[in-house]
Structure formats: C-alpha cells, structure tokens
Amino acid sequence: KIQRPKAVRKSSEKSFFSLHTDVLQFFKKYLTEFEQKEIKGYKKVWHLGQKAKKIQGSKSLSFNSGYDTENGYYRMVIKDHIAFRFEVLEEIGRGAYGQVLKCRDHKTMALVAIKVIRNDKSIHNEAMAEVKILDALGKKDKKNTANILHMKEHFYFRNHLCIAFELLGKDLYTVMKENNLQGFSISQVQRFAKDLLTCLQLLRKEGIIHCDLKPENILMSDKNHNHVKVIDFGASCFEEKKRQKCIQTRLYMSPEMLLAKGYSFPIDMWSLGCILAELHTGSPLFDGDNWNDQFGCIMEVLGEPPMELLRGARLLERFYDSQGFLKKIVNNNGAVRQPGSKNLASLLKTTDANFLDFIQRCLRFKPEERMTPEEAMQHAWIQGQLHTPKSTPKPCAADNTASGRRTLCQASFYSAVISMPTC
Numbered sequence: 001k002i003q004r005p006k007a008v009r010k011s012s013e014k015s016f017f018s019l020h021t022d023v024l025q026f027f028k029k030y031l032t033e034f035e036q037k038e039i040k041g042y043k044k045v046w047h048l049g050q051k052a053k054k055i056q057g058s059k060s061l062s063f064n065s066g067y068d069t070e071n072g073y074y075r076m077v078i079k080d081h082i083a084f085r086f087e088v089l090e091e092i093g094r095g096a097y098g099q100v101l102k103c104r105d106h107k108t109m110a111l112v113a114i115k116v117i118r119n120d121k122s123i124h125n126e127a128m129a130e131v132k133i134l135d136a137l138g139k140k141d142k143k144n145t146a147n148i149l150h151m152k153e154h155f156y157f158r159n160h161l162c163i164a165f166e167l168l169g170k171d172l173y174t175v176m177k178e179n180n181l182q183g184f185s186i187s188q189v190q191r192f193a194k195d196l197l198t199c200l201q202l203l204r205k206e207g208i209i210h211c212d213l214k215p216e217n218i219l220m221s222d223k224n225h226n227h228v229k230v231i232d233f234g235a236s237c238f239e240e241k242k243r244q245k246c247i248q249t250r251l252y253m254s255p256e257m258l259l260a261k262g263y264s265f266p267i268d269m270w271s272l273g274c275i276l277a278e279l280h281t282g283s284p285l286f287d288g289d290n291w292n293d294q295f296g297c298i299m300e301v302l303g304e305p306p307m308e309l310l311r312g313a314r315l316l317e318r319f320y321d322s323q324g325f326l327k328k329i330v331n332n333n334g335a336v337r338q339p340g341s342k343n344l345a346s347l348l349k350t351t352d353a354n355f356l357d358f359i360q361r362c363l364r365f366k367p368e369e370r371m372t373p374e375e376a377m378q379h380a381w382i383q384g385q386l387h388t389p390k391s392t393p394k395p396c397a398a399d400n401t402a403s404g405r406r407t408l409c410q411a412s413f414y415s416a417v418i419s420m421p422t423c
C-alpha cells in the first residue's frame, strides 16, 4: 500500500509521491504489464489506481492498445489513475470533444474536472485551440473574478490530450430539468446575467468570441446556486482569426449565422438574450424544429429581417425564392410560421419592463444594434436592485431533450449547402 501520513494528505503544498523506480521495485504487482513500461515515462508517481479493474492494454491491440473505443473516446476505469497522479471518480460529462471526468488530484488532494480529448487528429487540433484560448484568459483573469472556467494544466496521457480544470457544479440546463423546467425567478436570472456579462466583457476585451453560449455551457460555481461560470471554449476563436467551421448551437444561433453572413462578438449577445429568456421561462425562446424553422421562429417574434442583413448572406436562398419572396416555413406539426405573429412579452411570461427591454436589446436582427457587454452592464435591468424572489409557480414546459437542437452545430448544415471559406 502507498501510505500517506494524514498531515501530508491535507497539505496542498507538500504531497507524497514515489519515484517510478521505487514503484517498480516495491509495487510492481499493482501494475499491468503495459503500465510497467508506461510508468518509466513518469518521474514522480502519486497514484497507481491499485483498486481499479484495469484494462490490460497491449501494443498489439487495436484502438490505441485497447484503451480507446472505436470512436476515439478514452475507456475510463473508475478508481484507475490518469498519468499516475489523478484518480478517476466518475464521468460527469460527455460531448463531441471527449469526456469530462471528476478526479482526485493526489498531488494536491483537490477535486478536479479533466476533459479527456478524443483521440482524433482534427478534434485534437480544435482542443489545442481551446487550450490556447483558456491559457490567454487565465493570464488575464488571475484573480479568478471573470466567471470563466479556469484551466489548471494540460498534458498527454495514453495519446489523449487531457485538460485539467477547477471542478464546478451542475450546468443550468440540468438544474432546470431537475426542477421540471420551471425556470428561475427574475432576480436569479439577473444575478446570472451579471456573471455572464462579466465574462463577456473580458472576452470582448481580449478579442475572443465564445461561439457556443448555451445553458449547458454555464455551470454553477457556488453551493448556493447564486453564481455561474462559463465553460467550453472548444468552439471559441479570436475575432482576428475566426474559425472556418460552422459554430453555435441551433437554438442559440444568431440570424447572421443562420444566413451565413459572417459573424463577430454580437453572436454571443444574441445567445445571451435567448439563454436569459429560457432561464426564466424554462423553455427555449426560439424552439425551431430544424434550421429553416429556427429562422421561422425568430421571425415570428421579430418580424422579417431588414434588407441590410440579407444583403450578401450566402444562405439567402434557403429562406427566399429567386424573386426575393420569403419562402413558406412550416414546422414539424404542419403549422406555418407567420413573421411578427408572436409577442415577446407573452413568450417571456413577464411584466418586468426592464427585463423585456434588456432581452429586446440583445435580440436585434442587425448585429451592430445589439448591446455590447459594456452597454448591457449599464442597462437599467442589470443596475436595478435585486429583490427577493416571489414564489410564483410557473407552468411546467415540455421536455426539450430532442437530440440535435441542443448540440453544437455540425458542419453538415452548412457543408450541404455551401462551402465555407469563412462562416
């Protein structure tokens, strides 16, 4: 057994480790044959995963010596080690980029979240771009006050890029689901909005567009559920160096993205408006059945888009015929989407004029007319005093878990229609 004196376990300064040479001499029986070779690449060893039902890896096995699934996901084993330092406790998330594991760091004894990136070249490159952005943000947010998820470090393990983060709480979509999709009180939404704007202010200052803001990427950062942090910079980019691929998740996708008109910082403000509305009502504001219907939902509330937005839009023919008339958009139930037929106030289920005005100023068709994070921070709704929430029960909304709508836009939507030099 590797023994750790209690006093040492508690300290984050000093921690107990073994040299790999000692481990091989005294604890060899806890390691698989694969690990006995692998451990030689690690000078210091904090955890062996001796209680885990380990995979017997072998260079002769396909899919990364038997450690990966056929899709390149790491086959994690509870209680096993990662890089002879972290103990895997549970899987807490899974996405296009890989899986997120809750782990105990046996060097510091802290709980951490490790994103194990899929073993795939293009995904690895995307993840490295995320690391670059997280690194830049970490340096600019040394006091950890900008409500941005902080990366602790990144390293490679068994051909997987691993990114270690501070461990946060549940995401807002999960919290809403657990609460029967009832949504949050206005004052709680206001608190979240302040946190999100603080994040967006820093992003804007540093020239970074998040590109995938949605309730799933906003995590509780305190026990009382009063504060949140933004995660998942996997689709983010520097404004100067925009990515080629299509971005944003459909429900939160701005009109300029739907039209392939080019994008900048305002796409995040559009998503913010959609998110805050959803956080209050419990259901997505623009709940399109597909890409065309998404645009239809937006038009139901905002009316037809202005000419300036349509000019130069590369996906115009999706929504307009050759004579310039709007095509009929019919949802999955056969209902025709009529531009201007819905009222934002009733969709938001609110009489709070400031809240309504705030959302309206996020949801302008023209990106340049949307509030900037700086302006939004000065808005009367944000500046207003917080009031104690009245417990007004809201009706339960239907479940929104249908696949596709809540995940990052995949290239198929665009590539089917258009080749994308810039999205």
Ligand SMILES: Nc1ncnc2c1ncn2[C@@H]1O[C@H](COP(=O)(O)OP(=O)(O)OP(=O)(O)O)[C@@H](O)[C@H]1O
Pocket (backbone or CB within 6 Å): 092, 093, 094, 095, 096, 097, 098, 099, 100, 113, 115, 149, 165, 166, 167, 168, 169, 170, 171, 216, 217, 219, 231, 232, 233, 234, 407, 408
């Ligand atoms: N630091 C963290 N603390 C707690 N949970 C986390 C943390 N980071 C990520 N998660 C959980 O893991 C999930 C997936 O993380 P993330 O969104 O970064 O991965 P992804 O592969 O980029 O996902 P997607 O395909 O949805 O973009 C999150 O929704 C969240 O539930």
